Amino acid sequence: LVVNVSETSARPIPETLFGIFFEEINHAGAGGLWAELVSNRGFEAGGPNTPSNIDPWSIIGDESSLVVSTDRSSCFDRNKVALKMEVLCDSEGANICQPGGVGIYNPGFWGMNIEQGKTYKVVLYVRSSESINITVSLTDSNGGQILATTNIIASASDVSNWKMVEVLLEAKATNPKSRLQLTTTRKGVIWFDQVSTMPLDTYKGHGFRSDLVDMLANLKPRFIRFPGGCFVEGEWLRNAFRWKETIGAWEQRPGHFGDVWMYWTDDGLGYFEFLQLAEDLGALPIWVFNNGISHNDQVDTSSVLPFVQEALDGIEFARGSPNSKWGSIRAKMGHPEPFDLRYVAVGNEDCGKKNYRGNYIKFYSAIKLAYPDIQIISNCDGSSRQLDHQAELYDFHVYTSANDMFSMAHKFDHTSRSGPKAFVSEYAVTGKDAGKGSLLAALAEAGFLIGVEKNSDVVNMTSYAPLFVNVNDRRWSPDAIVFDSSKLYGTPSYWMQSFFAESSGAILHNATLQTVSSTALIASAITWTNSVDNRSYLRIKIVNFGTDLVNLKISVDGLDPNTAQLSGSNKTVLTSANLMDENSFVEPKKVAPTPTRLEIAGKEMNIILSPH
Numbered sequence: 001l002v003v004n005v006s007e008t009s010a011r012p013i014p015e016t017l018f019g020i021f022f023e024e025i026n027h028a029g030a031g032g033l034w035a036e037l038v039s040n041r042g043f044e045a046g047g048p049n050t051p052s053n054i055d056p057w058s059i060i061g062d063e064s065s066l067v068v069s070t071d072r073s074s075c076f077d078r079n080k081v082a083l084k085m086e087v088l089c090d091s092e093g094a095n096i097c098q099p100g101g102v103g104i105y106n107p108g109f110w111g112m113n114i115e116q117g118k119t120y121k122v123v124l125y126v127r128s129s130e131s132i133n134i135t136v137s138l139t140d141s142n143g144g145q146i147l148a149t150t151n152i153i154a155s156a157s158d159v160s161n162w163k164m165v166e167v168l169l170e171a172k173a174t175n176p177k178s179r180l181q182l183t184t185t186r187k188g189v190i191w192f193d194q195v196s197t198m199p200l201d202t203y204k205g206h207g208f209r210s211d212l213v214d215m216l217a218n219l220k221p222r223f224i225r226f227p228g229g230c231f232v233e234g235e236w237l238r239n240a241f242r243w244k245e246t247i248g249a250w251e252q253r254p255g256h257f258g259d260v261w262m263y264w265t266d267d268g269l270g271y272f273e274f275l276q277l278a279e280d281l282g283a284l285p286i287w288v289f290n291n292g293i294s295h296n297d298q299v300d301t302s303s304v305l306p307f308v309q310e311a312l313d314g315i316e317f318a319r320g321s322p323n324s325k326w327g328s329i330r331a332k333m334g335h336p337e338p339f340d341l342r343y344v345a346v347g348n349e350d351c352g353k354k355n356y357r358g359n360y361i362k363f364y365s366a367i368k369l370a371y372p373d374i375q376i377i378s379n380c381d382g383s384s385r386q387l388d389h390q391a392e393l394y395d396f397h398v399y400t401s402a403n404d405m406f407s408m409a410h411k412f413d414h415t416s417r418s419g420p421k422a423f424v425s426e427y428a429v430t431g432k433d434a435g436k437g438s439l440l441a442a443l444a445e446a447g448f449l450i451g452v453e454k455n456s457d458v459v460n461m462t463s464y465a466p467l468f469v470n471v472n473d474r475r476w477s478p479d480a481i482v483f484d485s486s487k488l489y490g491t492p493s494y495w496m497q498s499f500f501a502e503s504s505g506a507i508l509h510n511a512t513l514q515t516v517s518s519t520a521l522i523a524s525a526i527t528w529t530n531s532v533d534n535r536s537y538l539r540i541k542i543v544n545f546g547t548d549l550v551n552l553k554i555s556v557d558g559l560d561p562n563t564a565q566l567s568g569s570n571k572t573v574l575t576s577a578n579l580m581d582e583n584s585f586v587e588p589k590k591v592a593p594t595p596t597r598l599e600i601a602g603k604e605m606n607i608i609l610s611p612h
């Protein structure tokens with residue numbers, strides 16, 4: 001392998017080359033990245049009509065002591081459903097309540113992770129015509145062990161209108177399968193609405209689950225595409241993600257049923273929170289909006305203007321002045337400064353659909369008129385032929401077998417060097433080669449990404465998909481990060497991406513394999529200066545996709561003898577005993593990068609590349 005690090009062979013890699021794609025799929029957000037522990041906090045999961053669906057809320061007590069129903073008496077106009085609890089038992093008299101009282105509990109998303117010493121904020125809305133004495137507790141999964149508890153006591157006049165109550169609970173023990181209980185031993189009728197429980201220690205205090213965000217930060221993503229995917233489209237337009245329904249006070253958000261991945265979300269993780277997450281990660285937000293097209297219905301181009309206005313308003317929300325109509329709402333939410341929104345995508349995977357081109361053009365012209373600098377991403381693939389409409393970037397999605405993915409390292413070799421740039425916004429090996437995340441998949445994807453680096457004059461952005469899976473609701477395999485309420489691990493594809501964490505904005509150099517008896521090898525070389533130690537680094541990445549051991553001689557040419565010398569080196573390997581090895585909660589790092597110090601560091605180095 002000859003690596004030429006002279007300036008003549010150098011080409012800057014786009015600052016945005018590697019990022020992440022977050023989709024609300026597999027409970028990635030609700031019951032995942034968003035740290036809200038209560039599932040269906042507003043009792044709206046069945047929609048706006050009653051009786052609604054209160055799942056996974058359940059009842060503590062029996063019909064002789066308690067009747068629970070839903071009505072539309074909430075104080076929140078956009079989510080009218082409230083829970084009505086008629087308590088028939090009492091602490092004295094003929095019908096005495098069971099020990100601990102009667103009421104309701106919420107197990108969260110397959111159990112709440114409550115940790116000893118940590119503080120949890122419970123917020124709820126309550127109403128009653130009588131005085132109340134409600135016990136708020138965090139308990140184990142069957143209510144037997146109390147991890148934290150307090151009482152809400154209020155007079156009838158205090159709660160005759162809806163009242164917000166907030167309590168802090170400090171846990172005295174740890175249990176990853178806990179639940180929240182609201183119980184009483186006092187006869188009467190109580191209404192509840194918008195019951196939330198959040199840990200106080202979220203990422204930067206912004207409501208994100210820290211351990212999951214740390215995994216993202218480790219990849220140094222330069223952008224985050226959100227919130228989908230198919231989630232943006234919906235099976236039907238009425239169930240698509242519509243940003244205006246996801247902003248403002250959390251209590252007032254209606255929530256919606258994502259009918260592609262088939263679960264309810266309270267939309268605590270809304271448009272504002274996605275922009276905030278991008279900022280917290282130092283990544284540029286890439287907002288994908290619905291363009292009037294779902295999987296099964298579409299708006300005619302002649303009627304698409306309300307959708308266009310919605311997109312313009314969304315851009316104003318993100319980056320308008322705090323005095324603008326939508327910018328002022330962002331400011332009220334605590335972010336007066338604009339978010340750095342530079343990219344938007346018009347729809348997801350809609351290119352072939354009847355109205356896409358017409359709708360797209362309406363969006364493009366209106367956005368460019370109002371915001372000439374915004375970069376607009378089309379769903380139509382421009383890798384093999386020119387687009388017939390204007391765009392700064394085009395989406396390219398690939399889900400395929402390992403061999404095909406590896407060969408796609410050359411996919412962009414012949415793409416026209418002029419025109420819109422490619423955004424490989426979803427890629428992954430899928431099917432039997434991938435299982436739930438195999439070494440084989442990661443190797444093939446690594447080969448593909450080396451091809452992307454080499455073609456980064458025409459590919460400006462790349463993100464793996466999907467990013468997250470909550471093991472309790474696996475809608476898609478494989479995924480980069482697997483988690484439950486308390487644990488997580490990265491799949492080999494996650495760890496593979498960490499090899500590219502320094503590539504965005506680095507310098508790409510010629511790296512030429514001269515022993516081309518094998519087509520199973522691919523290599524690239526980058527240099528960059530580390531801002532922490534201010535030293536320059538050369539990283540050579542090589543994938544051995546074959547079954548043979550390779551003795552590789554690496555020559556580094558073009559070092560300026562006056563200014564540069566190689567002072568040390570590390571070798572980091574991602575491999576495993578078996579090609580189909582996967583990580584798991586039991587063996588989270590079975591397939592993970594293994595760094596070693598190399599004794600050799602020089603212009604000539606001999607490296608042994610094991611098979612795979």
Ligand code: AHR
Nearest residue numbers: 229230231348349465466
């Ligand atoms: O990543 C999973 C799905 O794959 C996305 O929602 C969609 O864009 C693609 O079909």
